[in-house]
Amino acid sequence: MMVLARSHAKLGRYDRKVCRSGGRRYNGRTARDTLPACTMPAMLYDDEYAVPIPPGFDLEAASAAELSRLFENARCFSRFHSAEDGSFVHYDDTPALGRTLSYRVDGDGMLEINDSFLRTPTVLRNEVADIITFQFISSLKRSEFLGDHKNIHDLGPAIIVTAIPGREFTYRVPKINETIRHVVVYTTLSNLMARMGEPLDAYPAWLKDILEGRHHQPRQRVLFLEDVHGDLTGPFFRRPVSGELLRHWMDAKFHELLSIGLQILKNDDGFVDQRRHDTSYTRGQIIRRARTILNREYANPPSLEELARHLGISETQLKSGFKSLLGTTIRQYIIARRIEAARLLLSENSHSISEIGDIVGYQDHSAFTRAFRRLSGCTPRAWRRSHRPGSAAVSA
Numbered sequence: 001m002m003v004l005a006r007s008h009a010k011l012g013r014y015d016r017k018v019c020r021s022g023g024r025r026y027n028g029r030t031a032r033d034t035l036p037a038c039t040m041p042a043m044l045y046d047d048e049y050a051v052p053i054p055p056g057f058d059l060e061a062a063s064a065a066e067l068s069r070l071f072e073n074a075r076c077f078s079r080f081h082s083a084e085d086g087s088f089v090h091y092d093d094t095p096a097l098g099r100t101l102s103y104r105v106d107g108d109g110m111l112e113i114n115d116s117f118l119r120t121p122t123v124l125r126n127e128v129a130d131i132i133t134f135q136f137i138s139s140l141k142r143s144e145f146l147g148d149h150k151n152i153h154d155l156g157p158a159i160i161v162t163a164i165p166g167r168e169f170t171y172r173v174p175k176i177n178e179t180i181r182h183v184v185v186y187t188t189l190s191n192l193m194a195r196m197g198e199p200l201d202a203y204p205a206w207l208k209d210i211l212e213g214r215h216h217q218p219r220q221r222v223l224f225l226e227d228v229h230g231d232l233t234g235p236f237f238r239r240p241v242s243g244e245l246l247r248h249w250m251d252a253k254f255h256e257l258l259s260i261g262l263q264i265l266k267n268d269d270g271f272v273d274q275r276r277h278d279t280s281y282t283r284g285q286i287i288r289r290a291r292t293i294l295n296r297e298y299a300n301p302p303s304l305e306e307l308a309r310h311l312g313i314s315e316t317q318l319k320s321g322f323k324s325l326l327g328t329t330i331r332q333y334i335i336a337r338r339i340e341a342a343r344l345l346l347s348e349n350s351h352s353i354s355e356i357g358d359i360v361g362y363q364d365h366s367a368f369t370r371a372f373r374r375l376s377g378c379t380p381r382a383w384r385r386s387h388r389p390g391s392a393a394v395s396a
Contacts (some may be wrong), residue, residue, distance in 0.1 A: 042107030043188040044129035044167065049074035053121040054141070059173060067171075071125055078102065082108060086247055102248040108188040108195065111254045113236045114232040116180045122173070132192060134185040135160040135260035137344075138233040157225040157232065159261055160344060163189055164218045165210050175387070183233045187255045198259075202266050220351070221359070222341035223264050224295040228286075232257065264296070286311050287321045294330065298337035299361035304330065338362070339375045346384045353380045 051074045053059065062070070080102070083089045089102040089110070137158050164170075175179055193200050193211065200208055209215040225232070232306045241249045281289070290311055294301055302310070307330075308318045322330050338360040346355045357368035357380075372380045 010127050011070060015161050044127065045110065045131065045186060046127040047076050048078040048124055048126040050122055050124045051075070053123055053173070058338050059123060059171070063126070067125075070123070074125070081142075086251070087263050103254070105251055105254050108191070109254055109258070110186040111250055111257070112184040112186065114180055114182055114184070115179070115237055116174065118174050118176045121176055122246075123173045124174075125169060127167065127169050128164055130165065130188040130189050132161070132163045132187060134257060135162070136183045136185075136261075137256060138181060138231075157229070158340075158344065159223045159225065159263065159264060160262065161221045161223060162218060163207060165189060165222075166216055168218065179331065181233070181237065183236050183257065185254060185261060187258060192262075196262060198262065198266075203262075204265065207265065220345060222344050224298075225264070226295065226338060229260060232260065238319075254393040271340060283317075283321055284325060287318075287325045290318060290322060290330075291326065293335070294334055295337065298334050298341070299359065301334050301361075334361075335371055336375065339372055342368070342372060342380065343376065343383065346380055347387055353384070356380070 027393065051070055053328070054070075057070070059067075078100075080089050085104060085105040085106040087104055089104055099115045100112065102110055104110050137160065188195075190211070192198075193203075200211060205362055206215070206219055206221070236253070239246065239249070241262065290307060293307065293310075301307075304315050304318065307313045311318065313321070319330065322328075322333070322389055328336070341360045342356050345351055345359065346353070351359065353368075354365050357363075357365055360368075362368035369379055372378075372383070376383055378386070
């Protein structure tokens with residue numbers, strides 16, 4: 001039996017898995033990492049356990065020993081590995097955890113549908129390894145403060161991509177008194193490119209570093225979806241089929257979302273100025289193309305000159321068209337995307353604030369804090385504190 005090391009806990013808001021490191025290590029790699037690719041097992045997604053959060057218990061400050069004691073009498077409520085391929089994962093009747101439906105495609109894949117409104121603070125735990133997840137969030141709200149006036153804008157859907165190469169204990173703390181509605185694709189990380197027939201070189205460097213063994217810690221990215229993707233999550237909450245047909249539908253939806261998630265990751269590989277514009281595009285289509293590029297390049301955007309040249313229009317046409325169509329400047333749009341991505345990662349709580357600033361494009365921590373305060377009305381640290389389960393919202 002392998003005894004796992006345990007480090008500081010990291011807790012998530014959106015009922016998404018976030019990690020803390022574990023695993024026996026050999027020269028900086030876990031035992032699982034040392035297996036040759038041809039013998040690599042399917043993803044590890046162990047049984048899930050749940051316990052109510054005791055009053056006054058500070059999950060973020062809790063030590064590994066305190067968390068272990070908290071889960072001594074935890075209730076196991078889901079068992080992925082005991083489910084058969086092509087079947088729904090059994091969930092024990094736990095009303096406090098809301099409505100969750102998970103479907104096991106096979107040992108390499110699972111699809112989770114969460115539609116919950118929780119009233120009791122609860123922490124969930126399980127162990128994972130060699131897994132990548134695509135969490136599809138249907139709608140994002142951005143709060144922008146102008147003086148004492150608060151405006152809320154709908155930024156549309158996004159994906160949180162989480163890659164976990166080694167063995168991790170994960171904890172999640174769903175937000176209470178708030179509807180949680182999302183769909184998550186879970187699949188094996190190490191054999192993903194081989195299963196999908198995809199070239200690794202087509203994907204971003206951070207993912208290549210993990211798959212080629214140069215990076216061994218979990219990584220997350222926030223990617224924003226476009227109009228072309230339509231309503232990806234809506235059908236899951238009004239399922240059009242039932243009975244045996246539901247299994248076929250779930251299989252198809254798993255592969256659809258996985259393919260879309262990978263395509264968006266592939267598109268996130270970086271701005272390539274050599275791509276030629278299509279002269280048949282209308283001005284509106286060109287500006288929407290600019291928005292698509294900025295949605296994935298917000299952390300390291302091209303210059304106005306590069307973007308305009310790539311689109312085949314002048315800088316003046318780009319700036320005026322963007323402001324006319326989207327009601328904001330390109331700079332303001334980039335900052336809004338950065339801050340919204342930061343807020344999602346702060347909710348996940350799996351990174352330090354300085355790491356989040358770096359992920360979304362700020363090498364200067366003070367610049368990140370200023371931009372975050374300007375759009376959110378508080379500092380990143382205060383926002384994270386206010387979005388713990390049971391916390392009150394931060395006022396302007």
